[in-house]
Each structure stands twice: as structure tokens, then as C-alpha cells.
Amino acid sequence: MKLHFSIPAAEELREGHGGCYVLYSLFLEGFLLGKARYRQLRRWDEQLRQVFGSAVPAFPPKFYLAMTQSMADERRSQLEQYLQKVTLDANITKSEVFINFFRKLQLATFKIQTQRAFLDVYLADGSNITLDIQTSDTAERILQVTSCKMGIARELIKYFSFFFIQDRDDGALSVVKKVADFELPYVSLQSMKDLDCKLGIRKWYMDPSLDTLLTDCKASMNLLYMQVKLKALLNFKTNNFSSVFLVQFLEKIREVQFYGYVRLDPCICDYPEVGCSAEIYAGNNEINCCIKLPTNQTKEVSFKINRLRSWQVTFLGEDDTLEFRFEYNDSGTWEWIILYTKQAFLLSSCLKKMISEQMIKETNKVPEMVKNKGKKTDLLEPC
Template sequence: LKVHYFPKRILGAVLYSVYLEGFLFCKVRYSQLHHWNEQLRRIFGKGVPAFPPKFYLAMTKSMADERRAQLEQYLQNVSIDPSITNSDVFISFFRKLQQDTFKIQTQQSFLDVYLADGRYLRIDIQTSDTAERVLEVVSYKIELSRELIGYFSLFLIQDHNNGELSVLKKLAEFELPYVSLQSMKESPCKIGIRKWYMDPSLDKMLMNCRTSVNLLYIQVRGWDFSVSLAQFLELAQEVQHYGYIKLAPCSCDYPEAGCTAAIHVGNNEISCCIKLPSNQIKEVSFKINRVRCWQVTFLGSVTGQGLDQFLELRFEYNDSDTWRWIAFNTKQVCIT
């Protein structure tokens, strides 16, 4: 859970905007978080991180900035513990916040969940159903073995005018797909099911299930082999960037400022085809085990809805035994 806070005062109370993976997720007041923290402590005791204290005097700008930083750190620490994130008190709290923020009441509806080949399943849902619940329903309808559900996830996908698709983010298990989709209604987005892991060797775990093999098969587009699906997947694994997620072109400062990059993410690396200002092409692979630390900076949003966001991914990388910071500007930071 990556969150950012931008204060807005409503009727005397500061309203914080919470961003999940760079997209507006919900809005919340300090008092709501304080009450929720007390609920968590009654259930989980000392396992709950320290909550930012109240201020009984008017907050200065520096105090407000400190509180924002503390609240962000608190939520990030809370979301690390699966026993908390899987609890009813966690899920119900963020369910209500997400619905209240986008003014969507709980009611019967339907949701189209797309496969990688453009086909979709229309499923009956409650607007308050979580991504975990929706994924279970989809898996049941397509007869995906229950033991293999964990290898797949729901994603928010942008549909461009030229027919290209961009994977914007993986939906968190406690996120409400219907609400998240409605929050992006001004842009052509859809919910899709895809494998979520980046290690191609895990494909072997799915080969004994017809449905999982079909899902893998249709996710690898643009090929036409007159062989069985299993043979096709074995052949496809020999192709460069098999199993990787392709990101939209973006700007970067490696090896110099003013470069653009075509990026594939997977198998513990960020593989880049970088175009230099001189129009020369440079192939680079950033290995994850050579990254010492990283940070995501939310640089702003034109509308506040997410698709107009400006995000920067910076990581410190061991480049030829020298540590240096490398930056990419992309909407799809969460995928990396």
C-alpha cells in the first residue's frame, strides 16, 4: 500500500486524499483513522504500529507536514501485516471509505472482467465486493482450480484509441473493482484477469490445469503455432521477454538526461531499450538484486483522478561498482 496525502479542509476538518499505487483510492479524516486505530489495537494489541498523536493546539505548516508523513508511514506499516489486511476491521474500513469517496452505495450490479484476448465475462456482483471476492467468482465461472487462484490477479487496464492496452496497476485484494473502475470513468479503462507473477519458471505449476494453460496462452499474444498449448508455452519461454509486462514508453535519465525508454518488467529485472538524445539505441538490463533502495514520488495530477498523474520511480543502482540514482517517469510505476 503506497499512499500520499494532500490536505483539504472541509467544515473545519482536514480531509486527506489517500493514493493507492498512484491512483486516488479514498479520502479520510484524522479522526476516522484515530478511531480505526483503536479498533485495531483492541484486536491485534501491540502488533499495531504507533499512531500519530493528537495536536491540541492549532497546527502550524510544519506540524501538518509532520502529521502527513506520520500518517503515511503508519498506513504503510499497517498494510505490511497480512493478519491485519485480511481482517474484517481492515477490509470494512476501506470498503466504506472507498464507497463514500466516490458516492457509490452497495447494490446489485454486474462487472465485465476481460481476458487477455479481448473476450470478457459478465458477472453479477455487489458494488461493495472486493477484488479477492470478484477473482473467486471469475475463477469459479472459468473453472480455474481453487489451488491456482493465487497465481492470478485482477488488473486495471487502460484501453487506448489505437487498440493498444496498458496495464496500469494490480488491484489490491481489499480494493473494490467496481468502485475503482467507476472512479476512472472519464477514461477508457477495464478490469482484466492476468497472471501476476514475474518468474516464468512458475508456469510449470499451472500446466496440469486446462483453464490456467488457456489463460497463459491468450496472455501471450501475437503468435500462431500449430502445436498444443503446452508445447506453445514451452516454445514461447524461449522468446525474449516472455512473461514480462510491457510498459508504455517513458522518459528516463540513464545514461544521460533526455532519454526515452521502452521497458519490459519481469524475471527480477527491468529490461530497457533506451533511445539517447543522439538517436542512438542502448539495451540495458537493471537487475533487481543490484538495487539498494528505491522511492516513488507523486509529482502531481491534473484532475486528481489518476490517469493524469505524474509519477517518478528512482532507484539507487550498482552500475559498474558505482552507486548512482536512476529515474523513470511513468504512470505505471506500480508495475515495476
């Protein structure tokens, strides 16, 4: 699934010999990833084509005449669409050509040299571990280093991911964005200094049943336990508990409402009335909204993803607020539901994750159905 690339801004600069060029600001999920010229992107496109051929989408054509403002706007829009289409192919986004381009772009944009550095990774209980890394290390590479230091089994690290997080005034943590695998966390943190962000590691799956895949790894179970954050148990240290206790505890906690959901910061929505405040929880194949009505009554609404047709994120330009709108079928009628939240890209990532997990479940179910065709059984096969 495509990444949320955008090019909201471009600036015209002068070269040393008097000529001009346009520098495009490439944003990933609402944050500046790097700045590039058209010719840099075109050269990168040529490298991609040498490896992937026709799988690479068409690149915006070169203009041989002076660009008008409308032509400049058209090119910016075309480059934005090109980036979004390129990221639809997982083979491309995992390639060295793709990763190396954005590695060099991030380092050059923020004027950071490749060198040894120390990076703090924060756990859900507020503690942190310090890693010895290179400034040019990708999130995927640093995640591997983190898993080794924490003792997480190599085959299980795919169930965790990095997030940029902030401390809220009320003491809670707010997730700013999920870190892309090819992103350079050290560089991104330097570029986000004004936001006072930290790098945190959290589980990254939306289906609570996947907890069972982690039960044989104590380090993974500890991370899950810390993320639950039950107030009654906050004063206990995770290491005081046995693996058996952790398994039993997580089995029991799955019965609690919103377990395994991603909780967003309070936001504004237009449902059922314009200007309502809402608490948003994403998980278990739904967007759950606890909405405060103008009458001060609370209404809980569950939007199931199998009734959701499409969604989009729009930058409003007002206090960095984003508009997240999704098309939903309620009783046979399609309507747009709108949320105004700075975490719109995070919500979009949650939806994509839920859909991909659902698709994997359906794919895994097919072989079982074929295998058991013609056999008499009293029970349905588990997904």
C-alpha cells in the same frame, strides 16, 4: 511488503455547528481510494490494536491546540507513514478490521450503496465475461467468483490478479495499476471513469518456470495462451487447441526474449544520458531497458535486481507523471537511475513480486540442502 499509500492532499471543511475539520485524501498507488477524517482513522487504529496489540505502529498523536500550517503538514505526513507501516503486516491487511474500514470508506467517499451489480472482466484477447456481484465485493472475492465461472482450479487462482487497463491509440493495452485484494473494483471503476478504464484479469507472477504449476488446468492454460498474443496466432481461437498443444506451445514460447515480462508504455529515462526514450520490460529478475540514444542508436541495458538496493516513487504533479528512481550498483559504484513513467507504481509492484518469488525460492532450497547434506550427488537440486 508495504502498499504505496500516500496523502497528497487535505482540505479543511466546516461542520454544521460552525466548527472545522480536516478531510484527508487517501491515495493507493497514485489513485484516490477514499477520504477520511483524523478521528475516523484514530477509531480504526483503536480497533486494530484490540486485535493486533503492539504489532500496530504508533498512531500520530492528537493536538489539543489549534494547528498551525506546519503542524497540519506534519500530521498529514505522519498519517501517510502510519498507513505505509500498517500495510507491512500481511496479517493486518487480510483482517476483517482492515478490509471493512476501507470497504466503508470507498463506498462513502464515492456515495455508492451496497447493491447488486454487473461487472465486466476482460481477458487478454479482448473478450470479456460478465459477473453478477455486489458493489461492496472486494477484488479478492470477485477473483474467486471469476475463477469459478472460468473453471480455474481454486488452488491456482493465487497466480492471477486483476488490473485496471486502458486501450492505447495504437491498439495495444496499457496497464494502469494492479488492483489490491481489499479494493472494491466496481467502486474504483466508477471513480476512474475519466480514464476510461476496464477491469482485466492477467497472470501475476514474474518467474516463467511457474507456468508448469498450471499445466493440469485447461482454463489457466487458456489464460496464459491469450496473454502471449503472438501475431501469427491471433486469428485462432484458444479452444481449438488441445491441452497437450498448449503445454508444448508455452514450453517453446518461454525461449522467446521477454516472455513472461511485464511491458510498460514507452517512457523517458536519464540513463545513459538525460532525456532518452526507453521501452521497459520487467521480469526474470531484471528491469530491461531498450534505450534510444540521441544518436538514434538503440542500447539494451539489463538492471539485475540483486544489484538494486532501493527504489522510490515520487509524484511530480505534471500531467500525472511519476518519477521512479532506483539505486543501482554498476561495477562497484552506486548510482541513481531515473525513469519518468505513469506506470511507476506498477513497476514497483513488479519488483516486489520478483523479490518475493526469489525469497520463496531460496526458502524452499534450504530444506533440500539440509535433506541432502552428506549425500553424494552428481546434479544440483532444482530450486
